Amino acid sequence: MTPVALFDRPEYELRLRTVKSRMGQQGIDTLILTDPANMNYLTGYDGWSFYVPQAVVVSEDLDEPVWIGRGQDGNGARLTCWMSENAIEPYPDYFVQSEVRHPMDYVAEVIRKYRLDRGVIGVEMDAYYFSAWAYQRLQAGLSDARFVDAHLLVNWVRLIKSDQEIFYMKQAGEIVTSAMNTAMGYIRAGVREADAAGEIFRAQIQGTPEVSGDYPAIVPLMPSGVRTGAAHLTWVNRRYERGDAVNIELAGCVHRYHAPLSRSAVIGRPSDRLIDLAKVVIEGIDAALLVVQPGRLTEDVDAAWQQVIRRYGYAKDSRLGYSVGLNYPPDWGEHTASLRLGDKTILETNMAFHLIAGMWLDGYGLEISESFRVTPFGAELFANVERKLFVLDDQDDVGGTEWRLSLSGS
Amino acid sequence: MTPVALFDRPEYELRLRTVKSRMGQQGIDTLILTDPANMNYLTGYDGWSFYVPQAVVVSEDLDEPVWIGRGQDGNGARLTCWMSENAIEPYPDYFVQSEVRHPMDYVAEVIRKYRLDRGVIGVEMDAYYFSAWAYQRLQAGLSDARFVDAHLLVNWVRLIKSDQEIFYMKQAGEIVTSAMNTAMGYIRAGVREADAAGEIFRAQIQGTPEVSGDYPAIVPLMPSGVRTGAAHLTWVNRRYERGDAVNIELAGCVHRYHAPLSRSAVIGRPSDRLIDLAKVVIEGIDAALLVVQPGRLTEDVDAAWQQVIRRYGYAKDSRLGYSVGLNYPPDWGEHTASLRLGDKTILETNMAFHLIAGMWLDGYGLEISESFRVTPFGAELFANVERKLFVLDDQDDVGGTEWRLSLSGS
Numbered sequence: 128m129t130p131v132a133l134f135d136r137p138e139y140e141l142r143l144r145t146v147k148s149r150m151g152q153q154g155i156d157t158l159i160l161t162d163p164a165n166m167n168y169l170t171g172y173d174g175w176s177f178y179v180p181q182a183v184v185v186s187e188d189l190d191e192p193v194w195i196g197r198g199q200d201g202n203g204a205r206l207t208c209w210m211s212e213n214a215i216e217p218y219p220d221y222f223v224q225s226e227v228r229h230p231m232d233y234v235a236e237v238i239r240k241y242r243l244d245r246g247v248i249g250v251e252m253d254a255y256y257f258s259a260w261a262y263q264r265l266q267a268g269l270s271d272a273r274f275v276d277a278h279l280l281v282n283w284v285r286l287i288k289s290d291q292e293i294f295y296m297k298q299a300g301e302i303v304t305s306a307m308n309t310a311m312g313y314i315r316a317g318v319r320e321a322d323a324a325g326e327i328f329r330a331q332i333q334g335t336p337e338v339s340g341d342y343p344a345i346v347p348l349m350p351s352g353v354r355t356g357a358a359h360l361t362w363v364n365r366r367y368e369r370g371d372a373v374n375i376e377l378a379g380c381v382h383r384y385h386a387p388l389s390r391s392a393v394i395g396r397p398s399d400r401l402i403d404l405a406k407v408v409i410e411g412i413d414a415a416l417l418v419v420q421p422g423r424l425t426e427d428v429d430a431a432w433q434q435v436i437r438r439y440g441y442a443k444d445s446r447l448g449y450s451v452g453l454n455y456p457p458d459w460g461e462h463t464a465s466l467r468l469g470d471k472t473i474l475e476t477n478m479a480f481h482l483i484a485g486m487w488l489d490g491y492g493l494e495i496s497e498s499f500r501v502t503p504f505g506a507e508l509f510a511n512v513e514r515k516l517f518v519l520d521d522q523d524d525v526g527g528t529e530w531r532l533s534l535s536g537s
Numbered sequence: 538m539t540p541v542a543l544f545d546r547p548e549y550e551l552r553l554r555t556v557k558s559r560m561g562q563q564g565i566d567t568l569i570l571t572d573p574a575n576m577n578y579l580t581g582y583d584g585w586s587f588y589v590p591q592a593v594v595v596s597e598d599l600d601e602p603v604w605i606g607r608g609q610d611g612n613g614a615r616l617t618c619w620m621s622e623n624a625i626e627p628y629p630d631y632f633v634q635s636e637v638r639h640p641m642d643y644v645a646e647v648i649r650k651y652r653l654d655r656g657v658i659g660v661e662m663d664a665y666y667f668s669a670w671a672y673q674r675l676q677a678g679l680s681d682a683r684f685v686d687a688h689l690l691v692n693w694v695r696l697i698k699s700d701q702e703i704f705y706m707k708q709a710g711e712i713v714t715s716a717m718n719t720a721m722g723y724i725r726a727g728v729r730e731a732d733a734a735g736e737i738f739r740a741q742i743q744g745t746p747e748v749s750g751d752y753p754a755i756v757p758l759m760p761s762g763v764r765t766g767a768a769h770l771t772w773v774n775r776r777y778e779r780g781d782a783v784n785i786e787l788a789g790c791v792h793r794y795h796a797p798l799s800r801s802a803v804i805g806r807p808s809d810r811l812i813d814l815a816k817v818v819i820e821g822i823d824a825a826l827l828v829v830q831p832g833r834l835t836e837d838v839d840a841a842w843q844q845v846i847r848r849y850g851y852a853k854d855s856r857l858g859y860s861v862g863l864n865y866p867p868d869w870g871e872h873t874a875s876l877r878l879g880d881k882t883i884l885e886t887n888m889a890f891h892l893i894a895g896m897w898l899d900g901y902g903l904e905i906s907e908s909f910r911v912t913p914f915g916a917e918l919f920a921n922v923e924r925k926l927f928v929l930d931d932q933d934d935v936g937g938t939e940w941r942l943s944l945s946g947s
Contacts (some may be wrong), residue, residue: 174769175755178665178868199855201899203767220855224872229663253639255588256867259672260662260688278670325742327640332735332772337772339731340829345585357613359584362742364749445609445630456866457666458588462634487609519684 133382134291138208145284156246158185162254163455164283172195174203177256180230185386186243195234231261249277282463287476298338298385300509302379306330307388307512315519316369316394320362343378344459355492369395375492385459386509387481389496390524392517403517404493408484411435419506424463425472448482474501543792548563549619555694566656569597572664573865575691584613587666590640594645596653607645614936645678654679659687683838684888692873708748709796711921712789715797716740717922725929726779726804730772735904752870755770779805784904785803797891799906802927814903815926821845829916835874835882858892884911
């Protein structure tokens, strides 16, 4: 079986060296990674197998990371990882959802086999797929080790992307552009929400003639009508009606790298309060993006945004954005740098963020966002969709023509 | 805001009473649920917000379950839960991905507010979204309580479905039938895998003219060619070729209730070894389904399967199936009863299973499955797709006509 090489081997080796160096700084001898994105980052492993416990082990004493997963996923590891056969350690199926055994018992066994069970072991204490019980089993199986929290250690290494990673994110940007345009071209009064969602999914997955879309880590979020006051609702079994507001948040994804994007739309005539909100939000985003350049702080980006919306009497207490890139469900965010007050990450070239100006007010809301990377010349957007409140008119039945109200604040 | 009632209030009340009764039997005063499916089961809450910590609290001292989640998801809770406003407890955004605070600190605060912090507290120790760190924060915030493992307590209550739940699963069965037929009608030599995947997604989401599809908890798994030897791979950026085998595993989903289905196909002429394997697998599934009726054990179903495949010299060391129903990513399985040796769950009417005869051999593999519910008259299938190895001929370019080799073992 020939592995699919998404990155050159030197890139994987550089990632590994960087992680080992951080481990050294933090006094960690062995790292047990359970976050699927971190596992992928260091090994290339890609499969929808994170519903069972699995891990990647990194140690200064090991030349390669070691992949440990379910037996039936061993072939998947051989097909997607860059390491040698020795570094693939599948566990028997009787560890799966058993009342007497846990896959982390097997992970402990592998660590003992490599004689890594006496030093300091780092685990990702707050990672999605590292359960309280998984931790207890590891502790029980490795009682001579000292455990420390290494949550986000690899995530922070992921913060600055390589050119190849940025290349995939730009491809994802092309896909999200197509998916958002599909949404705005399809949604009108009388259309079922699920039919619009289905068209959007198809655009996300079919991608472009050159590039296949991967599944994004979050499904399209697209609350409409009264549901726009809620941030994370999907489609329901109803037809759009004239007067509906629709918030759409979705991503393009290529080889697990994401470019998310949000736009809001109104079917028919938008209310004055929504038009007013959109103007302010767009002006705020323009101001925030202008701040982006190497050397500025993440909180500076938020401050520019806050200054604009405050001037118009609005407030937003949730953060303005977050680092984005490689990920798996349930989230495309990297959980490291945020665009918010108090976050003092220094911007560097090839960091990438999703700046999402989501305003969820009482009974209505609006979301407009951009994904971008930091360059020496400022923010470079991944998507290319007009930054405005979309007004989808349903008066002209022929061809679903769309009439757009220009609201750009710039 | 008017909640969408997917179930009558008496059904939610019955679920709550059943859970409280099990808590009583296990000496649990307060239950903190973090599994999104269990949260939904008791409250109706539905939103893609499980990427931040959230919980539902159940106690004999509380009339209603209490939903605790992120501030911006409070409106989503108000729109989807059956409880009163008092039972919605949103936390401020400064708890999100903070280095100094954790949402579980807020959960502990709510539990103290209700004076539930001195008894026995059950937590779901091995649930996906209950991290090791979340557990430590809860323990720190509720130091007078005694914690016990209540993992799967609610999952076991979910094992036997109500008629309304079965109704949604039958609708999901119609959708998976349509999605699988879409796949088999679209895949042929020269088609890009992602284009097929996009059509499948669209069929899953657009559902039927009457019923919208919800997003399934797992994306379509559809390894082809050499990748069919791996269980959990998705599509890649390639075109199908004559001679490819394709394994497709996907689900229809309605209101988070799943009907999964697998079929395998070959583009062109299947190899003799694959034809042989398919015959055996189909005969094994037929034998297993015949065993299903109230009073039989889950392991009896597996035994009937094993007997057939052993006679032909095959072996399968992973389980034959598992309980299925309501769920969220990353899994549609319920993690309770399995169809496997040693599992002695007694079958009852309205239990539902995904019986998946997946064989992953060296360099090739095959998957044929059925979802069914138990009835007094035997297994009732949710989907209606011919049980066979599909042979997709690409000779006839007009209309993508499909030529099927009948291999039914019955």
